[in-house]
Amino acid sequence: MSLFWRVFLLNAVVLVAATTALLLGPVTVSTPALLTEAIVLATGLAVLLIANALVLRVGLAPLARLARTMTTIDLLRPGPRPAAGGHGEIAELIAAFNSMLDRLEAERAASSGRALSAQEAERRRIAQELHDEIGQTLTAVLLELKGVADRAPEPLRADLHEVQETTRNSLDEIRRIARRLRPGVLAELGLTKALRALAGEFTGPSLKVRHHIDPDLPPLNDETELVLYRVAQESLTNAARHAHARNADVRLRHLPRAVELRVRDDGHGIRQAPEGAGIRGMRERALLVNANLELGPAPGSGTEVRLTVPVTERNTPA
Structure with missing residues (x-):
């Protein structure tokens, strides 16, 4: 039974019982009302309000749990699904929310997989270019520097060797970057x-x-x-x-x-x-x-x- 019909029928039962008591019972309401009459009316109203509050609290508790889940959900951190408790449309709403989460997580995983595959392909391409283009260029520069250093006069030879060492370190760093990329x-x-x-x-x-x-x-x-x-x-x-x-x-x-x-x-x-x-x-x-x-x-x-x-x-x- 849906929440609407449960609340409606509870109110109907209480109102019918109150009407029957007024019609068939010896109770009357004076003008102005007496203290005992006011106590009876207040008691009836309190019973009606308490009954409504209990029904609504029990009926809406699954919605409160669902609201907490909706505010804390993270598609990157899948967690347990809220139980499809309650009756009628509340259980259907929770089941629909769980189904929506399943679809979103599946779509997120698929899109992430495509993005990461493209990222890996781009990393391989960059690593290949670093190795083939820049790596070979720096290797040629090292050979040229070695030839120049061998022919250079003694005062410049130490400076050229230092440039060689810097270039060699740069080549090693590029190779390390390429290995990390691929x-x-x-x-x-x-x-x-x-x-x-x-x-x-x-x-x-x-x-x-x-x-x-x-x-x-x-x-x-x-x-x-x-x-x-x-x-x-x-x-x-x-x-x-x-x-x-x-x-x-x-x-x-x-x-x-x-x-x-x-x-x-x-x-x-x-x-x-x-x-x-x-x-x-x-x-x-x-x-x-x-x-x-x-x-x-x-x-x-x-x-x-x-x-x-x-x-x-x-x-x-x-």
């Missing part, structure tokens, strides 16, 4: 060696990265491995660039029916800072493989990023 080691050697190489790439004078990877990882498809790699890469980038961490730990382990990636650092932590494009990108990638992404303070200090990927047919090779 993780060729992931396609060639697999996720385990790619994460080890990533940890070694971020390890330097200001940051030490340790890695612990289970040897018995289940087979994962290319998309899932890329999501795990990119989340680890973004987490280490945040640890080095924003958190100013001194140590970071990358762990990849096999759980029952899931794979968990955990990146922990000892930096400043996320505190109350709003989530930036990097974290939103990690959440979008997690949605692509139906994974759960959690970010929070690490034990002691710093930040911990935890990505749990279920091992299902969707995330394993066909």
